[in-house]
Structure formats: C-alpha cells, structure tokens
Amino acid sequence: MAFQGKKLINDPNMVIDFCLENSRTIAAGIEARDGFPADPKDIFLTDGASPGVHRMMQLLVRSEQDGILCPIPQYPVYSASIAVHGGTRKLLVVPYYLDEATGWGLEVSEVKRQLEEARSKGITVRALVVINPGNPTGQVLGEENQKQIVEFCKNEGLVLLADEASQGSITNSNTLMVDINAPSQGSITDIRCV
Numbered sequence: 045m046a047f048q049g050k051k052l053i054n055d056p057n058m059v060i061d062f063c064l065e066n067s068r069t070i071a072a073g074i075e076a077r078d079g080f081p082a083d084p085k086d087i088f089l090t091d092g093a094s095p096g097v098h099r100m101m102q103l104l105v106r107s108e109q110d111g112i113l114c115p116i117p118q119y120p121v122y123s124a125s126i127a128v129h130g131g132t133r134k135l136l137v138v139p140y141y142l143d144e145a146t147g148w149g150l151e152v153s154e155v156k157r158q159l160e161e162a163r164s165k166g167i168t169v170r171a172l173v174v175i176n177p178g179n180p181t182g183q184v185l186g187e188e189n190q191k192q193i194v195e196f197c198k199n200e201g202l203v204l205l206a207d208e209a210s211q212g213s214i215t216n217s218n219t220l221m222v223d224i225n226a227p228s229q230g231s232i233t234d235i236r237c238v
Contacts, residue, residue, distance in 0.1 A: 068084045070089075104170045118175060170206065175207045
C-alpha cells in the first residue's frame with residue numbers, strides 16, 4: 045500500500061511504479077545537488093529515518109556478537125535500534141568518541157582503536173555510523189575527513205551508514221556541507237555505503 049496524495053494505492057504493480065517514480069525523482073535531486081549520477085535502483089525508500097535505521101540493523105546484525113561503530117555523543121536511534129534488533133547496548137554498540145576539543149571532530153585513529161578493541165573481545169563489527177552534520181553536536185565533516193572515512197571502511201570491510209538527514213539544516217553560510225559520496229567519487233563503489 046502507498047498513498048499518492050490522498051488516494052490510497054492497493055494494486056502492488058501501481059505501488060512499485062509509484063516507488064520507482066519517487067526513486068527517479070530522488071536520484072535526479074541527488075545528481076543535481078552532488079554533481080554525479082545516482083541510480084534509482086540503489087535507492088531504498090522508508091517512511092522516515094528511524095524505520096530506515098531499523099531496517100539496516102535487521103540486515104546487518106546476524107548474532108549477539110555483531111557490533112556497529114556508533115559516535116558518542118549521538119542521536120540515540122542507533123543504539124536503541126541495535127538493542128531492539130538482537131542485543132544489548134553494551135554488547136552491540138561499539139562506541140567511538142567525538143573530540144570536543146576539535147569541534148566534535150571524527151578522528152579515524154579513534155575509530156580504528158575502538159574497532160581493534162572490539163575485535164579483540166570477539167565482536168564482529170559490521171558497520172560504521174557517521175552522522176553528518178552531527179546530531180546533537182552540529183559538526184560538519186570536512187571533505188578530507190570524509191575521504192579518510194570511506195577509505196577506512198573500504199580497508200576494514202565495513203558498511204558505511206552515512207546519516208546525512210540533517211544536511212538541509214545547515215544555516216551557517218561559511219559552512220560547506222559535502223555529501224559523503226561526493227569527495228569519494230570513484231572509490232565509493234568499492235564499499236557498501238548506505
């Protein structure tokens with residue numbers, strides 16, 4: 045089922061057509077914003093960010109020994125979703141700490157340290173969550189930092205969960221928000237990026 049305006053669509057073929065049409069519109073918007081093509085077949089629509097996060101956790105978490113690298117501080121949808129989909133916050137949330145002294149920046153060396161520590165405890169880390177701009181911190185990752193993150197995920201075999209839902213909220217005219225796919229054009233296809 046889907047709604048088109050106020051009209052409820054029950055026919056499965058019409059729902060598929062409706063979703064594909066929306067995916068094409070979204071792909072065109074991404075291309076206009078970022079300057080490179082997006083494939084509508086690679087766009088998965090959900091009824092909000094939280095259901096999308098929940099769905100990704102269902103796909104990624106296979107056992108109680110699986111973990112997801114999550115920033116601290118963070119909007120709690122990730123740790124809550126991990127708890128709902130198979131484990132406890134203590135077990136599955138692999139925290140990495142943002143550096144307040146550098147404007148809540150993400151240091152890849154800190155993420156690497158946390159990844160290695162988790163692996164030494166027998167935790168299979170499946171993904172890295174990056175929230176850009178940060179929620180609740182508001183930090184915006186620089187282009188070079190984004191390239192480092194993509195390369196790190198590629199080297200470590202991690203799915204990159206790039207949460208950029210708040211990018212339209214940036215109001216500081218001196219801040220440039222670059223989609224994490226943009227600086228990585230060419231290498232982004234080598235990793236699983238959600």
